[in-house]
Amino acid sequence: MVQISKPQSARTSRESAAPSPAPTSADVARLAGVSRATVSYVLNNTSAVRISEPTRRRVHEAAKELGYVPHAAARSLRAGHTRIVLMPSPSVPAGPLYNAFFNDLQWALSRLDYTVVQYGSVSLRGDDAARAWAELRPVAVLTPPDLGAEGVEVLRRSGARAVITLGPERAEGAHALLMDHREVGRSAGAHLVERGRRRIGVVLPTEHGLDHFARPRLDGVRDAVLGTGAEVFELPLTYDEESAGQLVPEIVELGLDAVFAYNDEYAMLLMRALQDAGVGIPEETAVVGADDLMLGRLLRPRLSTVRIELPSGQELAALVDRLVRAPGAVTESHDMLRARVVARESS
Amino acid sequence: MVQISKPQSARTSRESAAPSPAPTSADVARLAGVSRATVSYVLNNTSAVRISEPTRRRVHEAAKELGYVPHAAARSLRAGHTRIVLMPSPSVPAGPLYNAFFNDLQWALSRLDYTVVQYGSVSLRGDDAARAWAELRPVAVLTPPDLGAEGVEVLRRSGARAVITLGPERAEGAHALLMDHREVGRSAGAHLVERGRRRIGVVLPTEHGLDHFARPRLDGVRDAVLGTGAEVFELPLTYDEESAGQLVPEIVELGLDAVFAYNDEYAMLLMRALQDAGVGIPEETAVVGADDLMLGRLLRPRLSTVRIELPSGQELAALVDRLVRAPGAVTESHDMLRARVVARESS
Known part of the structure; x- marks a missing residue:
């Protein structure tokens, strides 16, 4: 339905799978x-x-x-695109595992001769973000899925040969590297139910930016207990000793016999508060963390945890490279996250 | 001494303070x-x-x-430079404090309308790195001091209005944000000597990339014990339980009455190994970490630590902005790092 009386608009071209020439x-x-x-x-x-x-x-x-954005790179004027790969900069609260993953990926992309440009998850969202990013004429963009279909289209029209979402959901028109954190909660929940626990608290960090991870993990625990008769209780926790101290009487009053503590660091904080209050771990309350950090092995009792496995940076970089080289009409979707419980002494 | 028989060479112009027009x-x-x-x-x-x-x-x-590098950004063809600030991407082993500092700085620069481009500390060094970075025509570059005077010159000639080193030393022609980690070791050493400790071990992580921090910290401890009669012993430690376990008999044999354990995470690892071997902390051996992480407060005995204070990202971003706006012939040098001991129960 292309109208020929005026230049092809973003709206009409959005329906076709391959991007039309940049305006x-x-x-x-x-x-x-x-x-x-x-x-x-x-x-x-x-x-x-x-x-x-x-x-x-x-x-x-x-x-x-x-869908026009001013050109930034002279090279892109000739080649139609740069060797720039835009990716989100790992934010501190995401934790060491995620940071390591991003460093690893960046390194592998650099080895494939891409220039990796990281952007902080600062102020821009959706379309605005897409337009700002498009000015750099990236050849590929890794983005959270909240970019949306329009943002994807803006980037593709500006010459991005691969737009790839990284997160729990897909975005229309983009490839997806699915990171489904429900899997983490599901593993922890199944493990606790199997050990006979029936009243399971789930820590929800109050820190900004962790909801993306915490909510799906909670949902995963709910999935795991479905039909087992076990109950799930939400436990908001700020990462300080005071907040942890306040949570203890609640855990005792609710008679929780297990807590999935979001990750190992929150687990260490909560374990200390429970132990200081004389709560027996795991006799009275089992505790499970996630991320399999060194500190969990150093705690007494040793912390049970959910080990999260992501593909190597090299595998992912090769995937990005393949999508850039052969940009097709069909979007791909890859499950990235595997999770399994490492049972130690705390559960 | 400019030769007029051929185009002005990089070598002759290098002697002048202000960069000459880009070739x-x-x-x-x-x-x-x-x-x-x-x-x-x-x-x-x-x-x-x-x-x-x-x-x-x-x-x-x-x-x-x-000193010619191909132009990358069309915008820079018009403006002579971009709004790009190049800075190193925080590497995982540098720890959470450093990561937070970099995130903070990146955020503040974005708020001042700079595009922050991070590069991994991957394969390039010195001149090669400078040339690769110059292709992006950054208006400012934050770099480790090992870039060297020539690298600084390459960047300035390509239009960078501010080249700023970040680290323990200065580089000729560049502004310096000095991060002197000797100060960290000095604080720890002075604290331990004051508490009467005379045989002080200093942990040197064997992990790649930590030498930049670990060596100056060791030097700082040496500075602090000078003339006190106390002795310093180097303790190489890999971040795993086996390596920590192997270090314990050495600590006992040497009769070390204190260890400055590089940072809180290494301190936690070593404390666990010492405690498992029945070494009394702090009675027999005092332990001091650094970074003032939450985990130190959760350990028993509570971990003494060196708290490192860096300027806020906002202050630093304002400084970068000022240097970009008024690029002068005189280079500036700023001391950035403050350190003070937070004494708890482990020392």
């Missing part, structure tokens, strides 16, 4: 009914030239409709 | 005695065009002498 500033000028110079002044925010507000708006609207 | 591919073509097209073919590694090996070599040598 140029000339397309924007034509649609807005202004000169290319005016487009350049407006989009580069030049203050030296006075341009009326309605004209400014018209240019912005035309650019938006066409 | 162009035309300069390279002139010096190599070839066409601009040939320069482009050679430097972009075009395989479609056959170019003899001697010509290829001549172009590469001319480019190297002039």
Whole structure:
């Protein structure tokens, strides 16, 4: 349904699987009914030239409709794209496992001659993020799935040969590397039920940015106890001793015989508070962490944990490279996360 | 001493404080005695065009002498530079404090409208690294000091308005954000001597990439014990239980009455091994960590630690911004790292 009376719009092309050629500033000028110079002044925010507000708006609207973003890289003017791979920068609260995974992936991509550009999960979301990123003309983008179908389209039209989501869900038009943290909760829940536990607390960190991981883990525990007669209780916990101390009487009053403590660090915090209050671990309350950190092995009783396995950075980099080299109409989806319980003394 | 018979060479300009205008591919073509097209073919590694090996070599040598790197960003063609700030990506072994510091800084720079590009500490070193980074035409570069004076010059000639080293030493021509980890060791050493300890072990992690931090910390302990009659012993330790277990008899045989364990995580590992062997902490051997992590407060005895204070990301970002806006001939140097002991029960 391409309309030929005006330049092909982002809306019509969005229905086709392969991205159409990137729109140029000339397309924007034509649609807005202004000169290319005016487009350049407006989009580069030049203050030296006075341009009326309605004209400014018209240019912005035309650019938006066409999915046009100003070119950043001279190399991309020739090649159509760069060797830049955009990926989220690992955020501190995500923990050492995730950090190691990202470092590993970045290293492997660099070895394949990609320039890895990391962006913090700062202020931009969805379309705005996509447009900002598109200015760098990345050849591939790794992104959380909340980018959405429109954001994916903006990136593909700007020349990204692979847009790949990393997270629990898929986004339309993008490849997906699925990281389903329900699997982590499911393993922990099944293990605790198997050991005869029936009243299971699940720690939900109150720290910003951990919900992505914590909610699916909770859901996973719920999945695991389904039909077993066991009950699940939510335990919000801030990562400090005071919050942990306050949680202990609640755990005792509820008569919880097990806690899945989100990860090993929260588990260590909670174990200390329980032990200081004289609660026997695992006799009265079993504790299970996740991530299989060294510290769990150093605790007494030794901490049971869920070991999370992700593919190596090298495997993933090879996958990204393949998707860049052969950008097809069909999007791929890969399950990435495996989880299994390492049972020690605390459960 | 500028020679006017040929284009100004990198060597002569290196002596002046302010960077001279970036050399162009035309300069390279002139010096190599070839066409601009040939320069482009050679430097972009075009395989479609056959170019003899001697010509290829001549172009590469001319480019190297002039400090020429191909332009990457179209925007930089107009503005002379981008809004890109290059900074090292935090590596996992550097620990959570350093990671938090980098995330914080990246966030603050993004808020000032810089595009932060992180590079892994992968394969490139010195000049090679500088040339690779210069292709991105960063407006500022944060780098370890081992870049060297030549690397600094390459970056400045390519348009970087601020080259800033981050680490224990300075590099000629660059601003310096000094992170002197001797201060960490000095604090720990002074604390232990004050508590009457005379035979002090210092843990040196064997893990790759930690030497930058560990060696200055050791030197700091040596500084602190100077003239006190106390002795210092090096204790190489790999971050696993086996290595910690092997270190215990050595500590006992040497009669060490204190250990500065590099950081809190190594301290936890070593404390567990000492306790499992029945060594009294702190009666027989005091243990001090560093970083003031939560886990230290959760250990019994509670872990004494060195708290490291770095400026906030916002302060640092403002500093980078100021250096970019007013690039002067005079390089600045700032001490960044403060350290103080948090004495708990383990020392």
